[in-house]
Amino acid sequence: MERAYIPxxxxxxxxxxxxxxxxxxxxxxxxxxxxxxxxEVLEDGAYQLKEYFHGKRKDFTLDLNPQGTDFQKRVWQALLDIPFGKTTSYLELSKTLGDVKAIRAVAAANGKNPLWIVVPCHRVIGSDGSLTGYAGGLHRKKWLLDHESPVQQQSLF
Structure with missing residues (x-):
């Protein structure tokens, strides 16, 4: 297993x-x-993340190999279908997966997502639009959603 740390x-x-x-x-x-x-096996991932943060990439084209249960992998796969600049709720994600009663399990699997940003768990919010739980911290979730927002806040000064 190779490792790299990037800013x-x-x-x-x-x-x-x-x-x-x-x-x-x-x-x-x-x-x-x-x-x-x-x-070498991490170069493309580092490059694509750099492009994402510079606003030059909306979709990732990487080979992914996350480790988890079959259910977690189903949830993570569903997260990949949330478009850049859009959000969904835990409830809607549960419905997409075919079991509205699985909302807590879906939320738990979302929280165990091992592929930050590339598998966009930050795009899942509460049904009321609130920024709920995020392993990276709510300040990072807000930053990512603002970064992906099609409407950029303009400065008055």
């Missing part, structure tokens, strides 16, 4: 993967030193 506007991000694909992308809450030489 992003939201903190140092750790990429983990091998020839089978990216296994994890995690924003760190500690100050790791950025990796000087990115392992």
């Amino acid at each position: 992003t506007p939201l903190g140092i991000t750790k990429l983990e993967g091998d020839e089978n694909g990216l296994r994890a992308i995690t924003v760190m809450n500690t100050e790791e030193e950025p990796t000087e030489i990115i392992p």
Whole structure:
């Protein structure tokens, strides 16, 4: 398993993967030193994340290899269908997966998403529009949703 640490506007991000694909992308809450030489199997992931943060990428084209239960993988796959700049609720996601009663399980699987940003769990909000739970912190969720918003806030000054 290869690892690399890259700087992003939201903190140092750790990429983990091998020839089978990216296994994890995690924003760190500690100050790791950025990796000087990115392992070849992680180069494309680092490059595409850089493009995303510079506003030049809306979709990722990476080989993914997350580890989880079959149910978690179904939820993570459904997250990939949420378009850039859009949001959905945990309830709607549960309906999409065919079981409205599974809302808590869907929320739990969403919270275990190992592929930060690429599998866009930040696009899932409460039914009332509130920013609910986010493993990376609500300030990061807000930043990501603002970054992806088709309507950019204009400054008056």
